[in-house]
Amino acid sequence: MKATVALWKEPGGPASLEPVEIGALAAREVLVRMSGGGICRTDLAAAAGIVPLPVPFVLGHEGAGVVEAVGAAVDTVEVGDEVILSFDSCGDCVQCAANHPAFCELFPALNYSGTRLDGSTTLTQDDLPVHGSWLGQSSFGTYAVAGVRNTVKVPTRPAGLPLEFLGPLGCGVLAGAGTVFNVLRPQPGQGIAVFGLGGVGLSAVMAATVAGCHPIIGIDPHPRRRPLAQEVGATHTIDPGGVDDIDRAIAHIAGAGVDFAVDTVGSGAVVRHALMSLRMPGVCATLGLQAMKNDITIDQGHLQMGRTLTGGLEGDADPHTLIPHLIDLWRQGRFPFDQLITRFPFPRIEDALEAVRSGKAVKPVLVFD
Ligand SMILES: [Zn+2]
Ligand SMILES: [Zn+2]
Incomplete structure (x- = not known):
């Protein structure tokens, strides 16, 4: 069947909306109307070529839609189910x-390969391979092919939470x-500092609020993100450009330091500040992606003081457990992730990408209707 996807023909180039053909589903695949x-x-x-993918390729890895067809061995979702792709x-x-x-x-x-494990592609154009399967989905398109393991059925969707937001x-x-x-x-009452208040950082702020952390300090130079952080639970925010000494500004709020820090930037300077913000011992998780290889320097003294520097991928989460839990927290009014979202019609994908680059939008969502 046919779909319209955002196709990159070269890394660093723009995406163009083009027709592709979706072939037969493999046994454990799900076709989703986005x-x-x-x-x-x-x-x-x-898109910039920092993560190498064979061209042409289709990106997108936060899809939500409705199951259109399932492969022969799929029994966890059925046609018509609302699903989130992880x-x-x-x-x-x-x-x-x-x-x-x-x-x-x-x-x-x-x-990250652009193909199925057997090397075939889920998409073609004029009988030539189009690389999909990005994060198991390539969901910048009217339809996407996902795997059964990364297709999460939406539990009863709360009124007021549109499917496209999920x-x-x-x-x-x-x-x-x-x-x-x-x-x-x-634990409740423990302090946390979150460096970078984009989609990941603000989600960490919301989760820290659910966990009962105090203080919750959000650090970001972007003037619109700090008030947003306070709306979703940050107790304090700091503009790193507006203080002489960021470490002292954090100490002014947290005294001997916070128990936890989250870095969503990935630069050496931010990781060093994140470690400096910790009390002893304290744990810092670094999440920001700068490049596939990114050497940074830290002071070994932090580790000798018992501090831990760790990292993470996808929050070490099982999507089938955590996603329904987050929807339930939204229903309780405790996890307002919808406040981070700005809608863009699918044909305006380049504007949406630019809005992420510039920081104008925290979490653009392409809408396919
Ligand atoms: Zn992602
Ligand atoms: Zn495995």
Whole structure:
């Protein structure tokens, strides 16, 4: 069948909307008619060629839509189900068996190769391969082919939460919230500092609020993001450009330091500030992607003081567990992730990508109607 996708013909180039052909589904695949697709910074990195993908390729990895068809071996969703597409995993390796699918041994092959494991592509154009399967979906298109493991059925959708808004729960929101819930695991009353208040950082702020953290300090130079952080739960915000000494500004709020820090920027300077913000011992999780290889320097003294520097991928989350939990928290009014979203019609994808680059929009969602 035919679909219209945003196609990149060269890294660094613009995307153009083009028709492609979707071939027969494999046994464990699901065809989804897209309703909405969030844009995540990893899409920008791939579009710029920082994550190498064979051309031509289709990006998009925060899809939400309705199941149009299922492969022969799919029995977890059926035609007509509302679904959210997340990252893919094999289900069989040691990490998947231990319920850490983000660390699946086949993660790169399933999510970053542009093909199925057998080398075939889900999409073609004029009988030539089009590389899809990005994060197991390539959802910047009117239809997407996903795997059964990364297709999450939406539990009864709350009134007031449109289907097209749900895609970001599949990656950016999942990553920020999962890092707090699964990696840092704060106790009520413990302090946290979040560096960078984009989609991932603000999701970490919301999860810290749910966990009862205090203080919750959001740090970002962007003037519109700090008030937004306070709306979704930050107790304090800091403009790093507006203070002489950011470490002292944090100490002014948190005294001996915060128990946890989340870095969503990935630069050496920000990781060093994040470590400096910690009390002893304290744990910092670094999530920001700068490049596939990114050497940074830290002072070993931080580690000798018992501080931990760790990282994370997809919040170490099982999408089938955490996504329904986040929707339930939204229903309770405790996780207002919809406040991060700006809608863009699908044909305006380049404007939406630019809005992420410039910081004008926190979480653009492409709408396919
Ligand atoms: Zn696996
Ligand atoms: Zn992402």
